[in-house]
Amino acid sequence: MTLDTPHGPDRSFLFVLGSSRADGNTEILARAAAAQLPADVSQRWVDLNELVLPDFQDGRHESPDRRPDETEELLRQATLAATDIVIASPLYWYSLSAQTKRYLDYWSGWLNVPDSDFKDRMAGRTLWGVTALAHAEHEVADGLVTALHHSAAYLRMRFGGVLTGTGSRPGRVRADTQAMARAKTFFQGETPLALFPYEEEADAAA
Numbered sequence: 207m208t209l210d211t212p213h214g215p216d217r218s219f220l221f222v223l224g225s226s227r228a229d230g231n232t233e234i235l236a237r238a239a240a241a242q243l244p245a246d247v248s249q250r251w252v253d254l255n256e257l258v259l260p261d262f263q264d265g266r267h268e269s270p271d272r273r274p275d276e277t278e279e280l281l282r283q284a285t286l287a288a289t290d291i292v293i294a295s296p297l298y299w300y301s302l303s304a305q306t307k308r309y310l311d312y313w314s315g316w317l318n319v320p321d322s323d324f325k326d327r328m329a330g331r332t333l334w335g336v337t338a339l340a341h342a343e344h345e346v347a348d349g350l351v352t353a354l355h356h357s358a359a360y361l362r363m364r365f366g367g368v369l370t371g372t373g374s375r376p377g378r379v380r381a382d383t384q385a386m387a388r389a390k391t392f393f394q395g396e397t398p399l400a401l402f403p404y405e406e407e408a409d410a411a412a
């Protein structure tokens with residue numbers, strides 16, 4: 207798996223849709239960005255709203271050899287098969303939707319599946335975000351951006367940033383022309399290795 211080229215035949219994108227409704231603004235924005243990916247970059251789309259995924263139960267320290275059920279295993283395999291993971295979550299209460307947050311909670315369980323090497327295997331891959339929000343001022347989504355950035359830092363992943371767009375009614379994001387324009391080049395953006403702020407400070411001091 208080659209990860210140093212920005213795009214190429216070895217890249218495979220997993221889009222994780224986490225809205226509570228179909229055909230929402232987040233998906234529209236994510237699809238506008240995905241439409242610009244080269245044809246040889248594979249895309250897989252998973253809509254969490256269509257899957258039955260119970261709340262994550264933290265049994266990491268009681269039953270570390272717990273086996274995932276069918277839906278969880280589908281998500282785990284899809285995650286491990288992707289070089290790039292795109293969390294497409296509407297902004298809910300200034301953060302990730304419950305659906306996407308629950309999916310990320312399962313990552314904690316996968317870190318503990320015997321012989322999974324989940325953390326090692328995720329290192330070097332790229333995490334991206336797409337979010338639609340009602341607010342016109344996108345800095346109110348900073349909490350969601352930080353959550354994704356730090357999650358990438360924890361797993362030694364790269365971080366491509368979060369594409370934001372304004373819309374409340376489904377389809378309204380199309381009127382955010384700046385967001386739709388940003389979507390066109392979003393996946394061509396820089397994907398630096400994500401570092402926690404204290405690591406960046408240590409780097410700068412060295």
Ligand SMILES: Cc1cc2nc3c(=O)[nH]c(=O)nc-3n(C[C@H](O)[C@H](O)[C@H](O)COP(=O)(O)O)c2cc1C
Binds near residue numbers: 226
């Ligand atoms: C449960 C819920 C919480 C929301 N919280 C926020 C919020 O904190 N800030 C905001 O700007 N919009 C908020 N909104 C509005 C949505 O982000 C907005 O409608 C967005 O377009 C939904 O994306 P979707 O069409 O992909 O579902 C909220 C909507 C819902 C249903």
